[in-house]
Amino acid sequence: MKIAPSILSADIANLGRDVKRVEQAGADYLHIDVMDGNFVPNLSFGTNVVRQLRGQSYLTFDVHLMVEHPESWIDEFAAAGADIIGVHYEATPHIHRALRMIHEAGKKAELVICPGTSVAMITDLLSDVEQVLVMTVDPGFGGQHFLPSMIHKIKQLAEIKAQQGFAYEIEVDGGINDQTIAQCKQAGATIAVAGSFVYNHETPAIQIQKLKAV
Numbered sequence: 777m778k779i780a781p782s783i784l785s786a787d788i789a790n791l792g793r794d795v796k797r798v799e800q801a802g803a804d805y806l807h808i809d810v811m812d813g814n815f816v817p818n819l820s821f822g823t824n825v826v827r828q829l830r831g832q833s834y835l836t837f838d839v840h841l842m843v844e845h846p847e848s849w850i851d852e853f854a855a856a857g858a859d860i861i862g863v864h865y866e867a868t869p870h871i872h873r874a875l876r877m878i879h880e881a882g883k884k885a886e887l888v889i890c891p892g893t894s895v896a897m898i899t900d901l902l903s904d905v906e907q908v909l910v911m912t913v914d915p916g917f918g919g920q921h922f923l924p925s926m927i928h929k930i931k932q933l934a935e936i937k938a939q940q941g942f943a944y945e946i947e948v949d950g951g952i953n954d955q956t957i958a959q960c961k962q963a964g965a966t967i968a969v970a971g972s973f974v975y976n977h978e979t980p981a982i983q984i985q986k987l988k989a990v
């Protein structure tokens with residue numbers, strides 16, 4: 777599986793160093809969580825962080841917008857250096873427009889679903905995305921426990937992908953460690969986001985190796 781370390785759990789006072797660490801350790805993507813204090817009860821990074829890190833890293837930037845009305849931010853994060861932009865199904869009544877805006881900005885579009893949203897709600901959108909992110913915790917905070925009840929959604933998405941011949945990646949995010957990643961991989965996930973498992977350890981490279989070894 778591809779591994780996307782989440783900088784939400786990095787040492788923010790040494791963010792550049794922590795990004796280099798995972799880059800050198802073989803991370804595939806860098807996962808950047810953007811929180812607005814409304815869609816989720818937390819605040820995190822803005823466009824300035826993406827822009828400054830862009831100058832320091834060649835990793836694919838996987839920007840997860842946990843914001844209401846993401847349409848207002850897509851062009852700014854695209855200009856700042858995002859490669860993949862994730863928007864929540866629950867965050868806007870105009871999700872199709874948001875996905876189209878991501879493509880018009882020349883970026884890969886990711887559709888994100890919270891634990892309370894079923895795959896049935898997004899089937900009409902699956903032909904229009906490069907990536908689907910199944911949240912395996914309620915979004916907003918790192919360090920939460922993985923929700924095993926989300927596994928069936930990964931299986932459903934993998935089945936639809938095979939049946940319809942779609943090419944989207946299936947990403948999982950929340951509570952990922954060297955045990956839970958195995959369940960996700962078996963179900964059909966292709967990318968795993970990991971925050972605390974990677975960064976709450978003195979050697980992130982060892983943690984990434986553990987995830988890649990599964």
Ligand SMILES: O=C(CO)[C@@H](O)[C@H](O)COP(=O)(O)O
Nearest residue numbers: 782915916918919951971972
């Ligand atoms: O989107 C989020 C949280 O809302 C995640 O990306 C977290 O950063 C994952 O952290 P861990 O659960 O891996 O500690």
